[in-house]
Amino acid sequence: MTGGTALLTDQYELTMLDAALADGTADRRATFEVFARSLPHGRRYGVVAGTARVLESLAHFSYGDDELAALRATGALSERVLAHLADFRFAGDVVGYPEGELYFPGSPVLSVSGTFAECVLFETLVLSILNHDCAIASAAARMTTAAAGRRLIEMGSRRTHEQAAVAAARSAYLAGFDATSNLEASARYGVPTTGTSAHAFTLLHDTEEEAFRAQVAALGVGTTLLVDTYDITEGIETAVRVAGPELGAVRIDSGDLGVMAQRARHQLDSLGATNTRVVLSGDLDEHAIAGLRAEPVDAYGVGTSVVTGSGAPTAGMVYKLVEVDGRPVAKRSSSKESRGGAKSAVRRHRPTGTAVEEVVHRLDHPVGLGEHDRVVPIDLVKSGEVVAGLPSLAESRERLRANLVAIPWEGLKLSRGEPAIPTTFVP
Amino acid sequence: MTGGTALLTDQYELTMLDAALADGTADRRATFEVFARSLPHGRRYGVVAGTARVLESLAHFSYGDDELAALRATGALSERVLAHLADFRFAGDVVGYPEGELYFPGSPVLSVSGTFAECVLFETLVLSILNHDCAIASAAARMTTAAAGRRLIEMGSRRTHEQAAVAAARSAYLAGFDATSNLEASARYGVPTTGTSAHAFTLLHDTEEEAFRAQVAALGVGTTLLVDTYDITEGIETAVRVAGPELGAVRIDSGDLGVMAQRARHQLDSLGATNTRVVLSGDLDEHAIAGLRAEPVDAYGVGTSVVTGSGAPTAGMVYKLVEVDGRPVAKRSSSKESRGGAKSAVRRHRPTGTAVEEVVHRLDHPVGLGEHDRVVPIDLVKSGEVVAGLPSLAESRERLRANLVAIPWEGLKLSRGEPAIPTTFVP
Structure with a gap:
């Protein structure tokens, strides 16, 4: 080499x-x-x-x-x-x-x-x-259009060659994405990074509540809690109980995302967490993003489709x-x-x-x-x-x-x- | 970085x-x-x-x-x-x-x-x-099966991220390809390399014949001449005239490849170049390769489809x-x-x-x-x-x-x- x-x-x-x-x-x-x-x-x-x-x-x-x-x-x-x-x-x-x-x-x-x-x-x-x-960039620009101003996070590093991932993060940012999960893209090109949490973090703990408490203690109430490890409704309830209504965001990574977004928004509002954002991820491409335009979504995490050029x-x-x-x-x-x-x-x-x-x-x-x-x-x-x-x-x-x-x-x-x-x- | x-x-x-x-x-x-x-x-x-x-x-x-x-x-x-x-x-x-x-x-x-x-x-x-x-590797293995023993050359570096290209050459070789065009894959992993010539080399010269003479003079009669810059029939005739019947191979990169392979084989044989091989390239994937099984083809050059996992x-x-x-x-x-x-x-x-x-x-x-x-x-x-x-x-x-x-x-x-x-x- x-x-x-x-x-x-x-x-x-x-x-x-x-x-x-x-x-x-x-x-x-x-x-x-x-x-x-x-x-x-x-x-x-x-x-x-x-x-x-x-x-x-x-x-x-x-x-x-x-x-x-x-x-x-x-x-x-x-x-x-x-x-x-x-x-x-x-x-x-x-x-x-x-x-x-x-x-x-x-x-x-x-x-x-x-x-x-x-x-x-x-x-x-x-x-x-x-x-x-x-x-x-050509695929990412279509997703930016589909997102119509909502926040887009590139998180596809794991789905492409490890160096291609860095270039992909750069290209997606150029095309309007707001941030990437990829740390090298930050170091090399100054692309803003962000992150939530994985199911592994919840599974590591004895209960979902303990996992949420640990994450909020370390990263603050502005963090994004991943609520779909066990039961989404219980997850959201636990999240707001642990972080309070100032919780930054909840992420849902599975299920019928449109329905889940509506339910999550409704539940968060009913718990007083009206400013807590709803972040969706899981096999999103430009068509899925466009299809969610009517739903109460604040941000999309996009992986495979953006780093592989969406077909x-x-x-x-x-x-x-x-x-x-x-x-x-x-x-x-x-x-x-x-x-x-x-x-x-x-x-x-x-x-x-x-x-x-x-x-x-x-x-x-x-x-x-x-x-x-x-x-x-x-x-x-x-x-x-x-x-x-x-x-x-x-x-x-x-x-x-x-x-x-x-x-x-x-x-x-x-x-x-x-x-x-x-x-x-x-x- | x-x-x-x-x-x-x-x-x-x-x-x-x-x-x-x-x-x-x-x-x-x-x-x-x-x-x-x-x-x-x-x-x-x-x-x-x-x-x-x-x-x-x-x-x-x-x-x-x-x-x-x-x-x-x-x-x-x-x-x-x-x-x-x-x-x-x-x-x-x-x-x-x-x-x-x-x-x-x-x-x-x-x-x-x-x-x-x-x-x-x-x-x-x-x-x-x-x-x-x-x-x-999963895509390449299917191509190896489709090629049924004929030679396969990975030449897709230009269609994927420059570092992904090196890993792709390695994976294709692992999966049965015979060689790659990528020089770094040779240096890093010992994958055998090979190469033919591009249309640019013919166009650089005043005539196709001059281009062929230059290539044969530099690389020997065992080289592969690209014969489809102008007219394939004339190209093959010129190739054999320049290199003699010991010419290593001709490559055809466009047109109806099955028909072209038959015509090329027939023409080469009629010119006495019975050992000159026919190399095909141009948007080949495992299905196209399988579809050419009945034709007189000696080797396939595969680009886009292998480095992008064929879908x-x-x-x-x-x-x-x-x-x-x-x-x-x-x-x-x-x-x-x-x-x-x-x-x-x-x-x-x-x-x-x-x-x-x-x-x-x-x-x-x-x-x-x-x-x-x-x-x-x-x-x-x-x-x-x-x-x-x-x-x-x-x-x-x-x-x-x-x-x-x-x-x-x-x-x-x-x-x-x-x-x-x-x-x-x-x-």
């Missing part, structure tokens, strides 16, 4: 480099473009997330002695390419959609330009990060060579066609601020920019240096919020359908 | 510990059990994977100054629990199913015993690893407190019931070697062991020390192969159905 990121890649990136070094094409100027051919599952928009992680990973992308020894051990690479990698440093440019931006089919989410040699190496790592983080665990983005030495290139056979040429995009809006169209155009064919339109990509890396002043996580979160206000209202529907706005390709 | 694993956990594990330290219950003897209530999607068996990663992670699970500072910054934890964590070292026992073992609903896949204080901390991390790795990206395992100070405990409300008591399991077999039943029993209620039966769990950690001589990755791979021979043949069907063998709970 090495500390860097340079082995988090597919072997063929390096064998292609090997062959390109040998025949001299490695120095050709290249632009690779990241885009999604379609949105998964009839989704209406995608959310860009992971760009900051891409930039951080590129900064750690170098081949030291450990990495070179590992590569040599595969037996697949020549000393020529190993010597080249020992001196590798990315000196190219990266332009892309900022985090929190929406994307649609064909949006040029990221463009990496430089020599073929320096750009080809990043394909796998860039796609790993964007395909994961965009999948989570779409990968965003399906590809990293395609679109330009060589200023000449557009594209695969031509069958269904996986793509459009050649380095591109940018303009999002057109009505005077009211509603987005109406994503215009994707070749860089050498600029399009006019109306008063309410804007260029979507921003500079991220210039000559190998990350641009100063890129948006913070908090700013990206706000960007997404504003973007979701700007799309046509049909775009926020949870049902399957067409993208919220059409993508127009200017040839 | 810290180097250890101790923050890869949910905050509530630590607040529960905090409260249990305060009221003295932290020292109670506890056993937590990892199991799956059901198999996803009507699968017929699950494959245990990740156990070795669990043990490695536990070895790195300690709270140094960086971790303690991060925990203090959350504001959620008392100095009492932080002082406790500074001295933390797991001294308990772990028993569990070895990697490559099959599991069924209720199988006690892992049991962690010690004080509540030392066992509760691992819930999140243990589940993250097992839920991910078992999901991948089941998480194994749905839980980590439940089952025993406190020798007393069985279990949640009682509603649908998420569980069975109390520390448990083991015996797999019963016919004299022919065919498995017939998974018997799950309380440790204090041992069951008889017939001549052809075996105890499934093995000792993994004793008093905090990892047991010597645990199975290697190669041995786990062989264990799974043998296990899949032993289950009733219906268990290998790809269609949805009941578990391959029933689980019987001895009360």
